[in-house]
Amino acid sequence: MADTHPTYLWWNGEQVRWEDATVHVTDLAWSTVGAVFEGIRGYWNEEQQELYVFRLQDHLDRLMDSMRLVRLPTTYSAEDLLAATLTLIRDNESREDTYIRPLAYSAGTSGKRLSDAPADAALLINTNPMPSKLSSGETMKVKVSSWTRISDNVMPPRIKNISNYRNGQLASMEAKADGYDGAILLSPQGKVSEAPGACVMIVRHGKLLTPPVTDGILESITRDAVMTMARESLGLDVVERSLDRTELYLADEVFLCGTAFEISPIVEVDRYQIGDGAIGDVTGRLQTLFESVLRGTEDRYASWRTPVGVAAGVTAD
Numbered sequence: 001m002a003d004t005h006p007t008y009l010w011w012n013g014e015q016v017r018w019e020d021a022t023v024h025v026t027d028l029a030w031s032t033v034g035a036v037f038e039g040i041r042g043y044w045n046e047e048q049q050e051l052y053v054f055r056l057q058d059h060l061d062r063l064m065d066s067m068r069l070v071r072l073p074t075t076y077s078a079e080d081l082l083a084a085t086l087t088l089i090r091d092n093e094s095r096e097d098t099y100i101r102p103l104a105y106s107a108g109t110s111g112k113r114l115s116d117a118p119a120d121a122a123l124l125i126n127t128n129p130m131p132s133k134l135s136s137g138e139t140m141k142v143k144v145s146s147w148t149r150i151s152d153n154v155m156p157p158r159i160k161n162i163s164n165y166r167n168g169q170l171a172s173m174e175a176k177a178d179g180y181d182g183a184i185l186l187s188p189q190g191k192v193s194e195a196p197g198a199c200v201m202i203v204r205h206g207k208l209l210t211p212p213v214t215d216g217i218l219e220s221i222t223r224d225a226v227m228t229m230a231r232e233s234l235g236l237d238v239v240e241r242s243l244d245r246t247e248l249y250l251a252d253e254v255f256l257c258g259t260a261f262e263i264s265p266i267v268e269v270d271r272y273q274i275g276d277g278a279i280g281d282v283t284g285r286l287q288t289l290f291e292s293v294l295r296g297t298e299d300r301y302a303s304w305r306t307p308v309g310v311a312a313g314v315t316a317d
């Protein structure tokens with residue numbers, strides 16, 4: 001067990017040993033209903049012996065937005081959390097691709113009502129190894145879910161509220177039970193929204209198309225990065241507009257993008273073959289570029305990378 005988790009996590013301002021980070025069982029009650037979180041990744045550069053965290057400031061700014069929307073007060077700033085994250089990764093000596101998950105929740109909810117104003121948020125940052133699949137050649141076959149995506153006036157999908165994830169979980173479970181690898185959800189208006197945990201992009205008539213942030217999607221950081229790289233580095237027209245379900249079936253390429261999914265090619269939607277049933281040209285080029293950007297094996301988009309300083313001899317500030 002000891003080697004399957006890092007030595008420390010960060011909890012309410014202190015670095016705590018993994019084994020010592022426990023809560024009372026009664027805290028389970030309402031504590032995660034209003035909890036919000038982030039999913040962030042660091043990529044190991046073997047040659048430089050360095051871990052680069054992707055768009056760390058943007059992720060922590062979004063965490064602050066999420067907390068504001070669920071009215072969870074905190075005394076920590078994004079800057080405090082940024083410094084804590086870097087120290088934690090250095091002290092855990094993470095020399096591999098790493099997932100970083102900050103979580104803000106309302107502690108001590110036992111005996112309280114859900115309508116009671118939350119106290120200052122409890123904040124946790126934990127990490128675990130998560131190798132990249134960008135060069136694995138893996139592809140997905142998905143279905144359009146019979147579940148509808150939550151909407152801004154139901155449970156705002158633009159933030160990372162734990163409760164929102166029940167919607168995507170139902171869609172994923174249905175898709176797996178039906179023999180697919182994943183799902184794509186439609187909005188209440190019947191437009192393509194997003195997948196559980198990832199945004200949807202298609203290539204059609206030489207353009208990259210993706211649903212707008214008003215069609216029930218998370219304000220995804222990977223989506224923004226992919227649109228920027230497609231425009232600037234691949235010279236593609238990138239269009240944000242509502243997409244019909246049948247545009248998925250007729251697309252030349254379909255892929256998912258997100259922190260966990262990176263860029264994941266889709267080769268079938270509802271048993272319609274996409275393109276020639278293999279990873280498409282644009283998708284493949286974006287995967288290759290994205291991996292080198294994430295690992296810092298090239299100079300482009302350097303401002304997206306925060307070096308952790310895990311190399312021997314570098315110590316926490």
Ligand code: PMP
Pocket residue numbers: 039168194195196197198199217218219220221222223257258259260
């Ligand atoms: N949509 C949902 C529902 C997600 O959970 C995620 C993963 N955070 C994404 C999209 C992709 O967002 P990002 O690129 O910021 O990870």
